[in-house]
Amino acid sequence: MFFENINWSYVLILPLIGGALGGALVLVWWERRLLGFFQDRLGPNRVGWFGILQSLADAIKLITKDDWVPPFGDRVLFILAPIIVAGAMLMAYAVLPLGPGLIIADSNIAILWILAMSSLAVYGVLLAGLASNNKYSLLGGLRSVAQMVTYEVFMGLSLLGVVMLTGSFSLRDVVHAQEDMWFCIPQCVGLVIFLIAGLAESHRLPFDLPEAEHELTAGFHTEYSGMKFALIMAAEYLSLILISALIVVLFFGGWLGPKFLPSELLSGIVWYGLKVVLVINFFILLRAAIPRPRYDQLMSLGWKILLPLSLLNILITGAILLGTQ
Amino acid sequence: MLSQIKTLWTVFVHLFKRNETVQYPEEMPYQAPRYRGRIILTRDPDGEERCVACNLCAVACPVDCIALQKTEKEEDGRWYPEFFRINFSRCIMCGMCEEACPTYAIQLTPDFELCEFDRDNMVYEKEHLLIDGTGKYPDYSFWHVAGKTITGKDKGEAQNENKPEDVRSLLP
Numbered sequence: 001m002f003f004e005n006i007n008w009s010y011v012l013i014l015p016l017i018g019g020a021l022g023g024a025l026v027l028v029w030w031e032r033r034l035l036g037f038f039q040d041r042l043g044p045n046r047v048g049w050f051g052i053l054q055s056l057a058d059a060i061k062l063i064t065k066d067d068w069v070p071p072f073g074d075r076v077l078f079i080l081a082p083i084i085v086a087g088a089m090l091m092a093y094a095v096l097p098l099g100p101g102l103i104i105a106d107s108n109i110a111i112l113w114i115l116a117m118s119s120l121a122v123y124g125v126l127l128a129g130l131a132s133n134n135k136y137s138l139l140g141g142l143r144s145v146a147q148m149v150t151y152e153v154f155m156g157l158s159l160l161g162v163v164m165l166t167g168s169f170s171l172r173d174v175v176h177a178q179e180d181m182w183f184c185i186p187q188c189v190g191l192v193i194f195l196i197a198g199l200a201e202s203h204r205l206p207f208d209l210p211e212a213e214h215e216l217t218a219g220f221h222t223e224y225s226g227m228k229f230a231l232i233m234a235a236e237y238l239s240l241i242l243i244s245a246l247i248v249v250l251f252f253g254g255w256l257g258p259k260f261l262p263s264e265l266l267s268g269i270v271w272y273g274l275k276v277v278l279v280i281n282f283f284i285l286l287r288a289a290i291p292r293p294r295y296d297q298l299m300s301l302g303w304k305i306l307l308p309l310s311l312l313n314i315l316i317t318g319a320i321l322l323g324t325q
Numbered sequence: 326m327l328s329q330i331k332t333l334w335t336v337f338v339h340l341f342k343r344n345e346t347v348q349y350p351e352e353m354p355y356q357a358p359r360y361r362g363r364i365i366l367t368r369d370p371d372g373e374e375r376c377v378a379c380n381l382c383a384v385a386c387p388v389d390c391i392a393l394q395k396t397e398k399e400e401d402g403r404w405y406p407e408f409f410r411i412n413f414s415r416c417i418m419c420g421m422c423e424e425a426c427p428t429y430a431i432q433l434t435p436d437f438e439l440c441e442f443d444r445d446n447m448v449y450e451k452e453h454l455l456i457d458g459t460g461k462y463p464d465y466s467f468w469h470v471a472g473k474t475i476t477g478k479d480k481g482e483a484q485n486e487n488k489p490e491d492v493r494s495l496l497p
Contacts, residue, residue, distance in 0.1 A: 036346075037339075037340050037344075038337075038340060040339055040343070040344050040346075041344060041345065041346050042344055042346045285333060285336060285337055286333070288336050289329075289332045289333045289335070289336035289337075
């Protein structure tokens with residue numbers, strides 16, 4: 001029978017993709033609204049209840065827009081680039097655990113897979129910049145490559161502490177290893193470094209140099225409009241959700257509730273969602289509060305401070321592990 | 326690093342502050358009494374027009390949106406504008422006319438909602454501009470302060486005005 005051979009975790013794929021894209025859509029509205037509150041404004045509040053349908057209206061607008069491809073650019077790459085960005089981001093979701101048994105691919109190299117996929121997304125950004133054949137796009141693409149290469153290095157290194165404490169690259173094992181204590185306490189340095197690297201990786205606002213709108217108009221997606229632009233934006237919000245979920249899984253115990261509360265209080269997936277929403281809100285707060293650093297400041301922060309710090313973190317974690325064993 | 330954390334905290338606290346935004350069409354923002362909006366012409370406490378058609382407002386107006394023509398009333402000798410026209414599609418609400426006006430006749434009000442589909446409707450004639458009240462200066466009555474003779478008020482009868490000197494008499 002067909003149904004006997006089916007792997008039931010594949011059933012999760014459609015809800016996950018739908019949930020992630022829907023989450024990205026809601027996030028567009030929620031970010032604008034929360035930014036408004038931070039700045040003593042109201043934010044979009046006209047369409048639907050509290051403006052929640054605003055992103056739907058935006059989506060309709062984007063779909064009905066002219067699907068323009070610059071005649072001076074590279075047509076194939078131009079169309080391919082947003083697909084690579086969004087596709088790579090969605091691929092990374094495959095190994096993301098949502099609950100005790102809720103995982104599409106329970107891989108034993110899940111962390112490496114996510115790092116690899118978020119690196120692949122850089123190709124999309126670079127190709128978008130190249131294919132546009134526009135100086136702003138090119139500069140944005142170049143910046144994004146330099147930024148990603150820099151921050152990729154210690155993004156991986158900052159996770160090694162967690163991996164060492166767990167003894168596995170599997171995200172399920174990472175969560176199970178946090179039953180006694182969340183890794184945000186022993187790995188607080190790793191958490192801060194991963195947070196900053198994740199910001200840079202998803203080029204969120206304090207580190208949005210690839211698209212710095214004050215200098216590069218819109219950076220690598222200057223020439224994009226309509227649904228291709230929407231795809232790039234969706235990928236950006238997908239990566240924000242991904243990074244937030246990763247932070248929750250790696251450092252805040254995933255679906256585990258706090259130890260001092262009875263475990264039956266809320267189900268795992270609710271705890272998980274609550275934590276992810278909190279981290280996302282923190283990212284939005286960062287966007288509202290922190291100004292964008294200069295390009296050389298970004299580079300020197302990466303190479304001179306965060307990279308040595310993450311190496312030191314690995315060294316000390318390893319030493320303590322050796323000493324206690 | 327510390328300043329960054331301080332910034333984060335300051336911005337976070339603003340989450341609980343009152344919004345500056347006023348949802349305008351549903352909710353009127355506070356209108357300062359001296360806000361410079363739509364222009365009106367006011368009347369004296371006795372109900373007659375204050376405007377004496379001196380043209381100072383038209384001269385002061387930087388965009389030349391005021392046009393008027395002086396005439397006189399037969400019965401009491403008061404001056405008044407035959408027509409008084411303000412083109413609000415030109416007016417920049419600068420308030421120079423109000424400053425120039427010697428009789429407090431022309432005044433700016435807090436009403437700023439001047440929207441028309443047709444540009445011609447932005448041209449206000451005297452009948453649109455003239456209000457029944459005295460506006461910002463309720464007790465001021467130009468003709469009872471000025472020295473000019475009108476019916477019912479001879480030379481020397483205005484407020485703070487002495488009787489005319491009898492130049493033929495030597496007595497103090």
